[in-house]
Amino acid sequence: MPENNIKINELLDVENWQKNNSTSSKGIILNPTDDVQALADTLNQASLIAVDFSNFDDGRNYSQIKLLKRIGYTGKIHAINVHIDHLQFILRSGVDSYELLPEYKKYDVNYASDFSICYQAADNNIGLLEKHKLD
Amino acid sequence: MYKYDNLDSQFLGERVEQFTKQIDRYKKNELDEDQFRSLRLRNGLYKELHANMLRVAIPYGVINSKQLNQLALIANKYDKGYGHFTTRQNIQFNWIDLADMPNILKDLADAGLHAIQTSGKSIRNITADPLSGVRTDEIADARPYSEIIRQWFTLHPEFSWLPAKFKIAINGIKTDQIGMKFHDIGLQIVRNENKELGFAVYAGGGLGAAAMLAQEVKSFVPEEDILSYLESLLRTYNLQGRRNNPKKGRIKFLVKELGKDKFSELVEKDWLLSKDNKELKLNFAKLKKLQDNFKIPIKPKAYSNKNTDVDFNFSIWRKNNVRENKISGYSVIFVSLSQINSAPGDISHQQLKALAKLVLKYSCDEARITKKQDIVLPFVKNEDVYELWQKLNLIDLSSPHNDTFAHIVSCPGLDYCSLAKTTSIPIAKQIQNRFNENGLLFEAGNLSLHISGCENSCSHHHVADIGLLGLNKNEDAFYQITLGGNTKDDTELGKRLGRAVSQDEVIDVVEKIVKVYLANKEEEESFNKVFKRIGIAPFKDSVYA
Numbered sequence: 001m002p003e004n005n006i007k008i009n010e011l012l013d014v015e016n017w018q019k020n021n022s023t024s025s026k027g028i029i030l031n032p033t034d035d036v037q038a039l040a041d042t043l044n045q046a047s048l049i050a051v052d053f054s055n056f057d058d059g060r061n062y063s064q065i066k067l068l069k070r071i072g073y074t075g076k077i078h079a080i081n082v083h084i085d086h087l088q089f090i091l092r093s094g095v096d097s098y099e100l101l102p103e104y105k106k107y108d109v110n111y112a113s114d115f116s117i118c119y120q121a122a123d124n125n126i127g128l129l130e131k132h133k134l135d
Numbered sequence: 136m137y138k139y140d141n142l143d144s145q146f147l148g149e150r151v152e153q154f155t156k157q158i159d160r161y162k163k164n165e166l167d168e169d170q171f172r173s174l175r176l177r178n179g180l181y182k183e184l185h186a187n188m189l190r191v192a193i194p195y196g197v198i199n200s201k202q203l204n205q206l207a208l209i210a211n212k213y214d215k216g217y218g219h220f221t222t223r224q225n226i227q228f229n230w231i232d233l234a235d236m237p238n239i240l241k242d243l244a245d246a247g248l249h250a251i252q253t254s255g256k257s258i259r260n261i262t263a264d265p266l267s268g269v270r271t272d273e274i275a276d277a278r279p280y281s282e283i284i285r286q287w288f289t290l291h292p293e294f295s296w297l298p299a300k301f302k303i304a305i306n307g308i309k310t311d312q313i314g315m316k317f318h319d320i321g322l323q324i325v326r327n328e329n330k331e332l333g334f335a336v337y338a339g340g341g342l343g344a345a346a347m348l349a350q351e352v353k354s355f356v357p358e359e360d361i362l363s364y365l366e367s368l369l370r371t372y373n374l375q376g377r378r379n380n381p382k383k384g385r386i387k388f389l390v391k392e393l394g395k396d397k398f399s400e401l402v403e404k405d406w407l408l409s410k411d412n413k414e415l416k417l418n419f420a421k422l423k424k425l426q427d428n429f430k431i432p433i434k435p436k437a438y439s440n441k442n443t444d445v446d447f448n449f450s451i452w453r454k455n456n457v458r459e460n461k462i463s464g465y466s467v468i469f470v471s472l473s474q475i476n477s478a479p480g481d482i483s484h485q486q487l488k489a490l491a492k493l494v495l496k497y498s499c500d501e502a503r504i505t506k507k508q509d510i511v512l513p514f515v516k517n518e519d520v521y522e523l524w525q526k527l528n529l530i531d532l533s534s535p536h537n538d539t540f541a542h543i544v545s546c547p548g549l550d551y552c553s554l555a556k557t558t559s560i561p562i563a564k565q566i567q568n569r570f571n572e573n574g575l576l577f578e579a580g581n582l583s584l585h586i587s588g589c590e591n592s593c594s595h596h597h598v599a600d601i602g603l604l605g606l607n608k609n610e611d612a613f614y615q616i617t618l619g620g621n622t623k624d625d626t627e628l629g630k631r632l633g634r635a636v637s638q639d640e641v642i643d644v645v646e647k648i649v650k651v652y653l654a655n656k657e658e659e660e661s662f663n664k665v666f667k668r669i670g671i672a673p674f675k676d677s678v679y680a
Contacts, residue, residue, distance in 0.1 A: 056170050057256065059296025063373045066293055070408060085157065085166075085174060092292035103165075114153040117146045119286040121414035122293070131142055131286065135421040 002109070003097030006078055011050050014039055027075075032060040036067035043068065047075045053090065054081035054101070065093045069123060087112035094123030136197045136501055137282050137428050139247035147244035150251060150290075154178045155237040177257055177295070179250025180236065184553045187231040190253040191243060195263035195281040195305070196224035196504040200495035203502065205246035207487035213239050218487065219547060220472060220480040222595055223302070224262050224504040225253060229551045251289060256297045256384070258288040258369075262304045264312040265503035268431055269513050271461040274324045275332060277307035279425035280361070283417065287362055294369045298376030299384030301369070302341075314506060314598060316340045316348045316626035319386045320368065325355060333357045338368060338398065339390030342592035346628050347387045352399035358422075360406075363415035367406035371398070431514075432499040436464035438517045449524055452535040457520060460513065466520050468498070468512040469505075470527060471536040473567075478560040479545040480508035489530040497523050506595070506622075507544055509537065540579035540649070541567050544595065548588035548605070555588035557605025557612040557638070562586055565642050570649075579649050582662050583623075586614075598622035600662040601648055602629045603641065612638040618648065618674060619666040627663075633675055647677045 012025040014034055027048030030036075032055070036043065043049060049068065051061045065077060079090050079098035084107055090098055091112075100107075118128040139147075154174070161171040172182075181188040191206070206226060210218045213235045214228040221227055231239065243249055252258055261284055263277040264270070284303065288294060294301075304315040305322045315321025321337035333355045340349030356364045375393075377383040390398045409415060456469040470490070473479045482490075490510065494502045497519050498512035505511060515523060527533040536542040543566060546552065548559030563586055570576040585599035596602030602617035614636055617629030636644045651674050655665050666674075 057173055057296060058378060059256075059294070060374055060378070062293040062296065063370045066370065083170070085170070086296075088290070089292040089295055111156075114156075115146065115149050115290075117142050117149070119146075119289045120291055122291075129142060131146070132418060132421070134142065135418065135424060 001091075001095075001097045002099065003078060004099055006048070006050065006080075006097075006099065008050065008080060011048070014042060017046070018042060027078075029080075030061075030064060032058055032064070034064070036064050036071065040071040040073075044071065044073055044075075048078055049073065049075060050078045050080045051095070052080050053083065053086055056083055056086075062089065062093050065095060066123070069094055084112055088115060092118070092122040092124050092128075136199060137194075137278075137425065143247070144244065147247075147249050148241075150178075150249065151237060151240040151244055154240065158233065158236060173255060176255030177252060178236075178240070179253035180231070180233075181254060182553065183229065183551060184549075185551075186229065187233055188551070189228045189231045189236075189239065189250060190221070191226050191228070191248055191250050192253045192260040193224050193226060193248075193504050194285050195261055195267070195278055196265045197278065198502050198504065199500050200491040202246045202248055203487050203491035203494060205242060205248060207484040207491065209239055209242060210482075210484035210487060212242075214484075216484050218482050218484075219478065219551075220482065220504055220508045220510070222480075222506050222508060222544060222546075222593060223260060224265070224506065225260055226504075227547075229547065254300070256299050256301075257295055258291070258297070258301045258303065260302075261285050262302070262313050262318075262506065264307055265505040265511050266312065266467065266513070267307055267503075268429060269460055269462070269467060270308050273308050274326060275307050276426070276429055277305040277324060278429045279422055280322075280324070280358070281305050282425050283422065284361070284365065288365075293366070294373060297369070297373055298378045299381075299386070301372075301386065310624035311622075311626050312624075314595065314622045314626055317342050317346070317595065317598060317622075318349060320365070321349050322361070327355050331357060334361055334364075336364065336368070339387040339395070340626075341385050341387040342595055342597050343385070344382070344590040345387070346592070346597045347391065348626060348628060349387075350390065350395040352390075352395060352402060359417040359419070360410050360415075362417060363410045363412060364402075364406055366415065367409060368402045370405055371401045375401075431462065432501070433460075433462050433465055433514045435462050436516070438464050448533075448535070449521060452524055452533055453520065455535045455539055456537040460515075462514075464517055466515045466517055468515050468520065468523065469537040470510040470512065470532050471534045471542055472508050472510065472532075473534065473536050473542050473544075473563075478547065478550075479543055479563055486530050486532055489526075490532065493523060493526055507542065509542075538581045539576065540570060540582040540584065541576055542583070543567065544583070544585040544599065546587050546591075546593035548586070552588060554591055555605065556607040557588050557614065559586040559588040559594065559605065562603065562614075562638075562641060566645055569642050569646060573646065575646075575649060575653065578653060580659075580661075582649065582652070584645070595622065596620075597628045598626060599629065600666075601645060603645075606635050608635070614638065614641045616644065616648070616678075618671065619663060621663050623663075630671055632671065633679055636678070644678050648674055651677045 084104040304318040323335040337349035499514040503511040543563040545559040549555040585594040585596040587594040598620040616632040620629030621627040
């Protein structure tokens with residue numbers, strides 16, 4: 001599910017989305033500090049939400065995606081600015097698509113598929129043996 | 136104990152391959168320093184003063200002879216011959232070459248050992264009472280739960296990039312044996328009024344520069360819901376913990392800032408939305424299997440009395456280092472790693488190897504690591520105790536320091552650690568020597584002294600009877616002193632005595648403090664009780680007079 005056709009400059013952050021009443025934008029870029037639960041009504045209007053993973057050490061996005069699923073968001077969740085070392089976590093978080101940062105595009109498509117086993121339930125465990133269920 | 140199956144082994148192999156690729160990219164400059172730092176820490180690798188330090192997990196402190204042998208091999212082959220057991224039941228190697236890491240991790244994996252999440256802003260090794268399963272007053276054995284929780288949070292896709300490190304401790308008896316209140320989360324196994332098993336959850340503890348005790352955020356979480364509750368707690372922290380100030384990232388600051396009630400309300404709100412998710416319920420079949428794995432391997436037996444020579448040294452050692460097992464006919468042996476003139480927690484590869492043999496022969500192939508940096512052999516036949524002592528003697532591991540003042544807990548300090556402000560190990564040695572000379576060692580009794588070389592507080596100095604914290608003032612080493620901490624049966628933080636004392640004064644000051652205690656002690660009264668009864672003033676008067 002790599003996806004390179006989504007243009008970041010066509011997306012708006014939550015504040016501008018609310019101001020512009022969503023007409024000019026194809027979707028929302030979520031900020032790590034945005035309160036997904038409080039913004040549920042707004043977020044649910046967007047057909048696409050992009051989650052920005054550029055900060056290597058900021059893991060809030062993962063919980064935001066969890067909350068997006070919980071508020072019943074049915075649009076597309078797209079991870080942007082993805083570091084390849086985060087991909088194993090991002091793929092399991094329940095995103096629909098992702099785009100790597102340019103510096104990682106030279107890597108083989110299977111670079112990040114190191115694991116065949118996982119130890120916990122997550123939104124997407126496809127292709128993994130779920131150790132917690134097998135015991 | 137828990138036995139790694141093929142899937143666990145496969146997983147470890149895959150993790151080794153992943154990190155090996157990352158090391159290659161780093162060498163080729165395809166990973167920058169900060170990113171590589173983040174990744175190597177999650178594989179237990181620190182850059183230290185002179186070399187790299189590798190921290191290997193010993194989950195809840197349980198280890199077998201094969202693993203001890205493998206640690207011996209690593210100490211010998213890749214280090215300068217030593218390992219250092221830590222206060223959180225891990226072991227560290229201080230002289231590691233980055234180039235050796237893939238082979239080291241492979242060697243570790245061969246024995247079911249790893250360094251995953253032993254550092255970095257991740258969920259760290261889970262600690263549990265080293266006497267789990269052998270205590271008479273246990274509510275439930277903490278180890279099967281520790282293993283379930285350990286597995287669940289291994290490379291968890293939502294909680295692998297937290298605002299700060301995250302430490303969990305699980306306690307299975309009524310008194311706090313693992314210092315759970317100074318952990319980010321402490322789980323106390325409890326039974327509710329219907330006799331159902333569950334956990335009281337404490338959150339927001341931590342030592343370091345702003346030491347705080349964890350507070351109870353939930354009095355009862357049924358055992359089947361513990362994973363969903365922990366996820367909700369971690370989610371709340373992951374989203375709201377401070378990320379703009381590395382010094383305020385730990386959960387203790389969030390719990391303090393929001394207040395315990397508000398924090399627990401947020402967790403509760405999240406939990407109500409996830410607790411009914413069947414995927415997050417505890418797998419009871421798995422729990423049962425783990426409980427079988429952790430079954431006590433011994434049955435009561437009659438004590439066949441062997442003739443032992445009368446030996447004064449053995450008697451002292453037995454008094455201090457041997458405790459009764461709840462299974463009749465067996466003893467629990469404490470091997471002190473705080474010899475005079477060696478660093479607390481340090482062990483040579485020869486000792487590790489010899490110890491592995493003893494663990495296999497005398498303790499049903501199982502040992503435990505304690506928060507005081509000792510090794511426990513929990514299943515020793517009473518009639519073997521003397522013979523075991525003789526063999527420990529041969530490898531210089533028979534020091535009778537357990538439960539005495541000579542048993543000093545210390546971090547590696549400036550000798551090994553790049554974060555340290557002062558030395559720790561030489562201070563520990565000097566104190567041991569001083570009390571050997573002044574004859575007060577045994578009179579001081581079960582008095583605890585912990586030395587940390589910086590505010591990271593690796594020796595847990597806040598919870599010692601006497602805590603020393605190293606500080607740097609204009610390039611000179613000073614030690615700040617706290618008194619009256621406790622981690623014996625509950626957790627209490629020590630109180631600061633007064634101005635920090637210089638390195639030249641500190642040994643004298645410790646002696647003065649112990650003398651005030653001894654002069655005021657009534658019968659077998661502990662330091663903690665004397666301190667509470669007479670207050671800090673007499674200690675101040677003696678030290679700063």
